[in-house]
Structure formats: C-alpha cells, structure tokens
Amino acid sequence: MSTASGRDGSGRGASGRTASGRTVPGRGASGRSDSGRDASGRTAYARSAPTRSAPGRTASAPTPTPAPARGVFRKAFDALSAPVATRANALHAGAWWLWALGLAVAASRTTNLLLLGLIVGVAGYVVAARRTDAPWARSYGAFVKLGLFVVALRVLFSVFLGSPVPGTHLLFTLPEVPLPDWAQGVRIGGRVTAEQVLFAVYDGAKLATLLICVGAANALANPARLLKSLPGALYEAGVAVVVAMTFAPNMVADVVRLRTARRLRGRPTGGVRAVLQIGLPVLEGALERSVAVAASMDARGYGRTAHVPAAVRRTTNVLTLGGLLGICAGSYGLLAAEGAGYGLPLLGAGLLAAVAGLRLGGRRTVRTRYRPDRWGARSWLVAGSGVAVAVLMIRANAYAPEALHPGVVPLAAPELPLLPALSILVGLVPAFVAPVPEENP
Numbered sequence: 001m002s003t004a005s006g007r008d009g010s011g012r013g014a015s016g017r018t019a020s021g022r023t024v025p026g027r028g029a030s031g032r033s034d035s036g037r038d039a040s041g042r043t044a045y046a047r048s049a050p051t052r053s054a055p056g057r058t059a060s061a062p063t064p065t066p067a068p069a070r071g072v073f074r075k076a077f078d079a080l081s082a083p084v085a086t087r088a089n090a091l092h093a094g095a096w097w098l099w100a101l102g103l104a105v106a107a108s109r110t111t112n113l114l115l116l117g118l119i120v121g122v123a124g125y126v127v128a129a130r131r132t133d134a135p136w137a138r139s140y141g142a143f144v145k146l147g148l149f150v151v152a153l154r155v156l157f158s159v160f161l162g163s164p165v166p167g168t169h170l171l172f173t174l175p176e177v178p179l180p181d182w183a184q185g186v187r188i189g190g191r192v193t194a195e196q197v198l199f200a201v202y203d204g205a206k207l208a209t210l211l212i213c214v215g216a217a218n219a220l221a222n223p224a225r226l227l228k229s230l231p232g233a234l235y236e237a238g239v240a241v242v243v244a245m246t247f248a249p250n251m252v253a254d255v256v257r258l259r260t261a262r263r264l265r266g267r268p269t270g271g272v273r274a275v276l277q278i279g280l281p282v283l284e285g286a287l288e289r290s291v292a293v294a295a296s297m298d299a300r301g302y303g304r305t306a307h308v309p310a311a312v313r314r315t316t317n318v319l320t321l322g323g324l325l326g327i328c329a330g331s332y333g334l335l336a337a338e339g340a341g342y343g344l345p346l347l348g349a350g351l352l353a354a355v356a357g358l359r360l361g362g363r364r365t366v367r368t369r370y371r372p373d374r375w376g377a378r379s380w381l382v383a384g385s386g387v388a389v390a391v392l393m394i395r396a397n398a399y400a401p402e403a404l405h406p407g408v409v410p411l412a413a414p415e416l417p418l419l420p421a422l423s424i425l426v427g428l429v430p431a432f433v434a435p436v437p438e439e440n441p
Helices: 072-080 093-108 113-130 135-161 194-220 223-229 232-264 272-299 310-335 340-364 377-399 418-428
Strands: 034-037 043-046 170-177 188-193
Touching (some): 093 194, 093 223, 093 377, 113 135, 113 194, 113 418, 135 194, 170 194, 188 194, 310 340, 377 418
16 A cells, blocks of 8 residues: 655655545644744744544544532541641640540440440540550550459459349359358358349449540540640649659550560560569669659759749639639539539539639749640540530430439340430541541551
C-alpha cells in the first residue's frame, strides 16, 4: 500500500492518505505539531485539533470533563474528622478526666451487669483508639486486672463471711465457725446461695467499673500536662498528686521491661524467686525517679511564695475549704441513690466557691507557664460527652429504676434498657473527635 506524503514549509513530513482513505499521522496534520519560524527566527510550535481519525472522517478533540465539586457534607465531614495529634492541637488533659469521671458517675447509678459491661466497653474502645505509646498509657490493662480481682474478692467475702441477702437456691454449705454473742450478724461459713453470690457480683462489678474508668483517664491524660493546667494555689499539692498518679504506670512499665529482659536471657518470669529478683530493680528505678524529680523541682524554684495580705489569705482559706466541702457533699449526693436532688446544686455551689478561692490563692504562688494547653472545641466535646452520660444516667434512675437496679430475689436475668444504653453510647464521642495519636515507625 503506497502512501502519499510531502514536505511542508519547515522541511518536516506532512501526513497523507492511504488508498483506503485512512489518515497516516505525521508531523503536520497528524495532530502532533507543525513547526515553523517566526519573524525573530525562533521556532514556533502549533498544536492541531484532531488527534485520531476514523476511515474517511476527521475526529474532533474530546471535551474535557470538569472535576466533581465537593459537597457540603464532604466539607463538614473533613471539618469534624479527627486530625493527627500534634503539640498545637493536643487535647486538654482535664477533658479526659471529666469524660472518665462522667462514665464513673454513670457506673455508680446502676448495678445492671449489661450496662456496666457497656460502660467498660465504651471506655476500652476509646482507650484503644486514642492512647499513645507513653508509659502511663499502658496502665489500662493493670486497672482491668485490678477490677477483676475486686470482683473475685467481693465474691469470696460473700461466700466465707456471709451476706444479708436471703436466698432459696442453695449452692453448697461450708463448715460454720461458732462466734460469741457480741458478734451477732457476722458469720464465717454456712449456707451459700445463688442470690447472695449474684448480689456480690453486682456490687463488685460496679466498683470494678469505677476503677476501670479511672484507669482510662490515667491511660489517656498526660499527668505532666495535667499538672501544668492546675491553678497556682494547687500547684504544690498537684505535684504530689501527679507523682503519686505516675507511680503505678511507671511501675507497670518497669515490670514489663524487666520481665522481657529476663525472658530474653532465658530466665523464668514467674514464681517467688523471680518476683523478688524483679522487685529490687523496680524499687531502685522508683528511687532514681524520685531523686530526679526532686532535683528538677529544686532547679525550677519549687516552693517560692509571694507576699499576700492577711485578709486575702483568710478569705482564700474560707472559700477554698467551703468549696471543697461542697464538692465532697455534692459528689456524695450524686453517687448516692437518694441524693440526686440536692447533689447537683450543692456541687455547683462548691465548684464556684472553690474556683474563687483558688483564683485568690494563685496570687501567692510565683509561677509561669510555658505554652499552656488550650481548651478548644474538641476538648469541650470530649468533656461534654462524659457529662452528658452522667446526666442522662441520673435521669434514667427516675423513669427506669428497676432496669438499672435488677433484683436478686427472686432470681432473674438482667435486661438491657434501650434509653440508658443509648445514653452510655454517647461516651464514644472522643473516639471520633479527639486527635489521632501518631504511630511510631
């Protein structure tokens, strides 16, 4: 098949047509480019429109498709999606504690095993989604084990020391130890019924859930940053509290490190001898940390005070003491079954008095903050979710007390109430709005 071709003005080959009429692409009319010289002598390139042709006809250039515009919902989702945690957008440590305390208040308002398990599940999911690789973040598992130990210990006390709960479903009978008359109401051994064991499980599970909620706050909140957020009047006491709070996480990290080292050396990690050999390095590490903390406190001028008039000091003491007493009484009212009416107002009044006293007491402490943590919108969402769970569970005691406190006489399986369960699920908000911690490479 022959091809008709020629030369254009620039010397490049131009396209021709075959015998069948099909266009053979060349340098000219093929759609690649035609070149020539402009008046200045520079090479000018022009791009022709057709790129490929069918037999006997010329194809037009394809129409570009515009990129799809992002919708409003997509933009809202991007705004609410959790960013990667950095120093600038890190969540306030107090928000984690308010969230955990809200879950703890909700746990104190029920003995339903299904609701308590749901609270533990919510706390565990948030911890798994938002905890870091810091030493204190590994303490959550220790608190879970402590909770299980509390449940087992409560059941053992009920079995061996008896329970005031009557029961008709006898499980077994232990040898009973006779006691004198002045020990009326206390027994050792005797009948063990299913009702008293179930009551002990309910009671122990509530206490275990409280411990697990505190463990979630320990695993998520940075204790050093929590210390920075304390008011100046509580700085000295806050140092002692933070050091005490970090003792358990650091001890757990030391134990894990030493057990791993012994395992790599082929030494046993269980037994009395291994525990004694691990305990000495753990104690040595605790003493070294104490010395380091004392040296850093001394270098930062810990304990400096400023001159404050006597009247201001007395007013500060009255407001702070009265506010703390109000907080204690209000907290007891919230935790007690019959104190929901006066607990919340008393707690609010105590908080206001305590805040005023702490503001005045802060004048006495000469202290500065380097890059203080800010309470942003995400911190409000995290803290508000915990407060909402507590309020909704307190409200649930008014319309569903039987579902939140199932009886043991007669024996009946606990039911899952729908509205209280949905209230607890509000505590999952931090798993979606809190910044995502960076993954270690």
